[in-house]
Amino acid sequence: MGILKENAMTMAQARRFAQSLPEVTEEPHFQYSSFRVRGKIFATAPPDGKHLHVFVADEDLEIALALNPAFLEALHWGTKVAGLRVALAKAKPAVVQKLLTQAWSRKAPKSLASRQARGRSKRAGQSDVE
16 A cells, blocks of 8 residues: 555545455445445545544443544444544554555455465465565
């Protein structure tokens, strides 16, 4: 994805990364844009262009909030915490990419997610040798 600033991410960069994941489509969701894998939403983008909402598992959410309070906050749906609200201008791109990948993996069919994980492992192994 190229070199990004340590603590800043634009909506365009987040969009490019989300769309680079297998079988992702971007579709309208009320006034938001949504990122979906086979029809299931894993992230949304409010129209302000300054935030991203990412729907990770509860355990990933808690860890992310504890480690990154400067740019993450809990996203509430009524009384339930539904995901993370990312302040992109302060966000660490590597963290946002990891969260998007976790959210994608949670919504993707198991066969697709496991193929993607194997591909990442293989690429990581190759880069260690090079």
